[in-house]
Amino acid sequence: MSTVWEDNYSYTARNVRPSPVREMLAVIKQPGMISFAGGMPAPEVFPVDKFYEGAHVLKDDGKNLLQYGTTEGYAPLKEFLASFTAERMGRTVATDEMLLTTGSQQALELFASALIDRGDFVVTENPSYLAALTTFYNHGAQFLGIPTDNEGMKVDLLPGVIEKARAEGKKVKFIYTIVNFHNPGGSTMSLERRKKLVEISQRYDIPIFEDDPYGYVRYEGDHLPSIFSFDDKGGTLYAGSFSKILAPGSRIGWVTGNKEIIRKMVVFKQAADLCSSPICQSLVYEYCRKGYLSEHLPVIIETYRPKRDKMEECLQKYLAPYGVSWVKPEGGFFFWLDMPGIDSRELFKKAVEKKVAFVVGTPFCVDEAAGIDKARLNFTFVQPDVIEDGISRLAEAIGEMKA
Structure with a gap:
């Protein structure tokens, strides 16, 4: 195999770090997957x-x-x-x-x-x-x-x-x-x-x-x-x-x-x-x-607020009993889960088997150890009824790890 490219890469190219979310798109797009992984707006709010x-x-x-x-x-x-x-x-x-x-x-x-x-x-x-x-x-x-x-x-x-x-x-x-x-x-x-x-x-x-x-x-x-x-x-x-x-x-x-x-x-x-x-x-x-734009902002907010509330309700119902905690966001797109004693990387593997995805905490942290027991969940893209299904699946995965 020719080394013409490898031998001529810059220092930056040899050490470049890819986006972990982009790299996991193939997993997220599996049929039947409930994804809390992306940071995407809901397409139903786009003012086409x-x-x-x-x-x-x-x-x-x-x-x-x-x-x-x-x-x-x-x-x-x-x-x-x-x-x-x-x-x-x-x-x-x-x-x-x-x-x-x-x-x-x-x-x-x-x-x-x-x-x-x-x-x-x-x-x-x-x-x-x-x-x-x-x-x-x-x-x-x-x-x-x-x-x-x-x-x-x-x-x-x-x-x-x-x-x-x-x-x-x-x-x-x-x-x-x-x-x-x-x-x-x-x-x-x-x-x-x-x-x-x-x-x-x-x-x-x-x-x-x-x-x-x-x-x-x-x-x-x-x-x-x-x-x-x-x-x-x-x-x-x-x-x-x-x-x-x-x-x-x-x-x-x-x-x-x-x-x-x-x-x-x-x-x-x-x-x-x-x-x-x-x-x-x-x-x-x-x-x-x-x-x-000014007219549309309330539409976005009224679309996402029930989703945020639904996700918190489900987190309280399914994950809080396992000691999981979070900050309730006053806006935005995400919940950040603190899961003491749970390796989010191992949890991700079990969750994907149950057709639910999230982003593990390690790539968000300047020191990987700080993010091992953390996870990011997006609530804006999925519908409220799907949120409950996804969080219940995640709870099953956690339960199996705790067993």
């Missing part, structure tokens, strides 16, 4: 007809929309987002403080390109979003994990962790946090901790990446101000996405931050894809311009 109404833009402005667009993004959509997010951001941001991306995943990639040198350290919650960890890892980052509770990251631990790392000669580049309805943990960072995190960021001169793909999908309680809104020194980058509030197929995300970091990310995006699709951006703008 209202989104289709915007198709006239191709007739109206096709000669421009079918041409290359600006790397920074479609100006009308940026202006809409600046207005739409103003309350959460604390002000209406300027156009040079915002970049439209091909999904918020690209925002992570561009940010990593701009900040991470091989061997640098990134502070994250432990657990954290596995695709962010994968992106940072593939850029050569190492991690400093901060545990969480029902109020999010335990930010009081940060000074000690940062000072210890610096004393050991480690370069800490940024703090990555998912503030609302954490993926996978389910918690929401308290107002007090948001303010404290900004204070720590400014004290140690370490920027923050505030990832907020689920923030507008709140089922109860009041929306909290963004970390960005408390940062008067411009050290926070805020990322949002249309994937959860419109549809993931739109592939449009956005980042807001100091114009200097936005400019660096623009330059990396120029090399990555030149620009996100002008057609997709214009279709999303047309949908938003007509007021449909």
Whole structure:
């Protein structure tokens, strides 16, 4: 066999880490499988007809929309987002403080390109979003994990962790946090901790990446101000996405931050894809311009809230007797199960035999041991009656392991 490829791979290619969720798709798609594994929106909430109404833009402005667009993004959509997010951001941001991306995943990639040198350290919650960890890892980052509770990251631990790392000669580049309805943990960072995190960021001169793909999908309680809104020194980058509030197929995300970091990310995006699709951006703008986004958010919430409630009801009924616990998410897509004494990797094997799938906890944790007895379950994609069937199957698998 020729070694022409193997001998010429880059260091990154030889050490790249694949997405564990993407790798398990073949298992998830088995006939009869109940999947709590993905992080997918429910297709029944996609606003197909209202989104289709915007198709006239191709007739109206096709000669421009079918041409290359600006790397920074479609100006009308940026202006809409600046207005739409103003309350959460604390002000209406300027156009040079915002970049439209091909999904918020690209925002992570561009940010990593701009900040991470091989061997640098990134502070994250432990657990954290596995695709962010994968992106940072593939850029050569190492991690400093901060545990969480029902109020999010335990930010009081940060000074000690940062000072210890610096004393050991480690370069800490940024703090990555998912503030609302954490993926996978389910918690929401308290107002007090948001303010404290900004204070720590400014004290140690370490920027923050505030990832907020689920923030507008709140089922109860009041929306909290963004970390960005408390940062008067411009050290926070805020990322949002249309994937959860419109549809993931739109592939449009956005980042807001100091114009200097936005400019660096623009330059990396120029090399990555030149620009996100002008057609997709214009279709999303047309949908938003007509007021449909604001009208649709309650539809999403009213569709998902009963599913969340049903899953918690079933977790209480079937899994709590085995000592399983969790944080009830006030929004978002996930439950994060703490299962003392149960190896989630072995449980996954038994669960798949019973035609139910979830994501094991280890890939979400900066140290694998922290996630061995953890599992992430998605409740948005499946129907309530299927949720009970799936959780009961999972309980059977746990029962067999406990026997």
